[in-house]
Amino acid sequence: MSERFDLIVLGAGSGGLSAAQSAARLGARVALFDPDALGGTCVNRGCVPKKAMWFAAQIADMHRLGAEIGFEASTPRLDWARFRALRDQYIAGIRDRYATRLGTAGIRVIAQAARLVASDTVLTDQGVEASAPHIVIATGASPRRLDLPGFELGMLSDQVFMLDAPPQHIAIVGAGYVAVEFACMMRGLGCRVDMLVREHLLTGFDRELVEALAVQMQAHGIRIVREARIESARGEPGRITLAASDGIEHGVYDAVLWAVGRVPNSGGLGLEALGVERDEAGHVLVDVGQNTSVPGVYAVGDVTDRRALTPVAVAAGRALAERLIGGQAQAKFDDPVIPSVVFSEPPMGAIGLTEQQARARYGDAVNVHTGRYTPLLWKVAGRSGQSVVKLLSVGEERKLVGIHVLGVGSDELLQGFAVAMHKGLYWRDLKSTIAIHPTAAEELLLLH
Numbered sequence: 382m383s384e385r386f387d388l389i390v391l392g393a394g395s396g397g398l399s400a401a402q403s404a405a406r407l408g409a410r411v412a413l414f415d416p417d418a419l420g421g422t423c424v425n426r427g428c429v430p431k432k433a434m435w436f437a438a439q440i441a442d443m444h445r446l447g448a449e450i451g452f453e454a455s456t457p458r459l460d461w462a463r464f465r466a467l468r469d470q471y472i473a474g475i476r477d478r479y480a481t482r483l484g485t486a487g488i489r490v491i492a493q494a495a496r497l498v499a500s501d502t503v504l505t506d507q508g509v510e511a512s513a514p515h516i517v518i519a520t521g522a523s524p525r526r527l528d529l530p531g532f533e534l535g536m537l538s539d540q541v542f543m544l545d546a547p548p549q550h551i552a553i554v555g556a557g558y559v560a561v562e563f564a565c566m567m568r569g570l571g572c573r574v575d576m577l578v579r580e581h582l583l584t585g586f587d588r589e590l591v592e593a594l595a596v597q598m599q600a601h602g603i604r605i606v607r608e609a610r611i612e613s614a615r616g617e618p619g620r621i622t623l624a625a626s627d628g629i630e631h632g633v634y635d636a637v638l639w640a641v642g643r644v645p646n647s648g649g650l651g652l653e654a655l656g657v658e659r660d661e662a663g664h665v666l667v668d669v670g671q672n673t674s675v676p677g678v679y680a681v682g683d684v685t686d687r688r689a690l691t692p693v694a695v696a697a698g699r700a701l702a703e704r705l706i707g708g709q710a711q712a713k714f715d716d717p718v719i720p721s722v723v724f725s726e727p728p729m730g731a732i733g734l735t736e737q738q739a740r741a742r743y744g745d746a747v748n749v750h751t752g753r754y755t756p757l758l759w760k761v762a763g764r765s766g767q768s769v770v771k772l773l774s775v776g777e778e779r780k781l782v783g784i785h786v787l788g789v790g791s792d793e794l795l796q797g798f799a800v801a802m803h804k805g806l807y808w809r810d811l812k813s814t815i816a817i818h819p820t821a822a823e824e825l826l827l828l829h
């Protein structure tokens with residue numbers, strides 16, 4: 382006999398936790414299934430451990446800058462084991478707090494993988510069955526594996542966080558968020574880094590800023606090899622050579638990271654039998670209300686084809702619970718202004734459309750305002766690297782449709798601009814606002 386709930390959630394990552402907690406807050410009886418650690422990708426093998434590593438790399442970079450401006454400091458060496466223990470302890474604390482909060486909210490947590498056996502019933506391999514009028518699929522995504530010889534010699538992003546020591550010389554295959562962030566972090570921590578890029582770096586970001594970032598990554602010592610189509614890996618763990626389609630061999634590396642995208646965890650969930658539609662890549666197809674093609678079955682987060690970002694999964698889960706349990710018929714997550722930051726060195730952030738997207742949508746009505754500057758401390762140190770800011774506005778009114786910043790501080794300064802753009806931001810608003818001087822943020826107000 383299956384136990385009845387108001388809402389069942391598969392997956393306790395960003396999206397699933399948000400849906401479950403919001404629904405429980407609104408009075409629903411909720412069951413939450415997940416065989417793995419609470420918090421999913423973001424907390425355990427994504428944003429959180431990544432950001433800790435980024436901070437460590439930033440500190441190493443600041444030491445180098447410190448030496449350039451006159452500090453007498455010896456090169457710092459990171460005690461990797463201590464750093465890893467502290468980071469893991471912090472993450473365990475987050476998981477503990479989730480467990481406490483879920484318990485307090487009365488959410489039934491079942492530490493097992495579940496699949497749908499009917500549109501209102503789920504079952505686990507251990508025989509636990511539960512049913513509800515609403516079932517939310519929030520099973521996320523996993524790193525993509527390639528079907529090429531020697532693939533197993535390399536690692537996936539999940540495994541980077543388990544390394545006992547940083548590699549000496551790493552090859553990173555791929556050119557998306559994960560590839561760029563790990564390349565910069567590893568380099569910051571003193572590794573030799575080769576990035577083997579098949580096509581473009583960071584597709585989806587403004588081309589001008591991406592090229593400016595590539596220049597800085599190379600100046601930082603990262604070797605970027607373009608048009609490298611890796612076809613095989615050979616050697617042994619710790620001594621790996623990569624062969625490309627043009628016959629060129631790369632390496633020898635002591636580590637290889639395959640950062641070639643992510644695939645949705647939508648297999649083995651019983652979706653095919655129920656008729657839940659998916660795209661070719663396996664993403665569960667949803668409308669703006671997170672409804673799948675089967676009534677009573679919904680999906681949020683990376684398992685869908687929406688932007689794979691934690692705040693997107695969280696917003697979708699919350700809106701869904703508000704609609705299903707809170708009775709807010711209009712609640713949906715459909716925000717066109719999604720800010721995001723690549724935690725590279727320096728970081729690069731974007732809100733709204735790139736120049737390429739804006740021109741495709743608005744043609745000649747697009748105004749482009751670009752500025753380049755060298756951050757104050759870099760100038761003091763004699764460095765020449767440049768930050769880039771770009772604003773895209775449309776028409777006579779100059780409504781902002783895109784804001785892009787590459788440079789120190791961009792990760793923190795963009796959130797406030799995202800609030801303004803969400804509400805509707807115009808060029809005249811920037812011109813009539815008093816700047817905070819001297820900051821990186823003011824550069825957005827000082828453009829001509």
Ligand SMILES: Cc1cc2nc3c(=O)[nH]c(=O)nc-3n(C[C@H](O)[C@H](O)[C@H](O)COP(=O)(O)OP(=O)(O)OC[C@H]3O[C@@H](n4cnc5c(N)ncnc54)[C@H](O)[C@@H]3O)c2cc1C
Pocket residue numbers: 391392393394395396397414415416417418420421422423424426427428429431493494495496519520521522538559646650681682683684688689690691692694
């Ligand atoms: C290295 C890395 C860095 C990232 N950095 C950022 C960042 O800085 N900022 C940002 O916004 N985003 C970042 N992301 C993306 C972000 O982590 C994801 O967008 C987010 O975690 C998606 O949440 P989700 O709930 O959809 O899935 P997940 O967090 O992946 O959670 C899915 C959960 O479902 C569980 N599950 C799977 N199958 C079943 C089943 N059959 N039954 C029950 N449970 C199941 C899994 O165990 C997992 O816990 C990063 C991702 C990676 C890989």
Ligand SMILES: NC(=O)c1ccc[n+]([C@@H]2O[C@H](COP(=O)([O-])OP(=O)(O)OC[C@H]3O[C@@H](n4cnc5c(N)ncnc54)[C@H](O)[C@@H]3O)[C@@H](O)[C@H]2O)c1
Pocket residue numbers: 527554555556557558559560562578579580581582583584611640641642643688689690721722723724
């Ligand atoms: N800071 C952040 O917010 C952050 C950080 C990490 C990840 N994320 C999210 O997670 C998502 C996944 O990131 P990702 O980097 O895994 O994927 P991605 O889609 O951003 O990039 C995948 C990269 O792999 C390349 N690629 C694909 N197949 C290949 C092949 N056979 N050989 C060589 N290269 C190949 C692609 O050209 C692309 O450059 C991102 O889109 C983003 O939404 C966000």
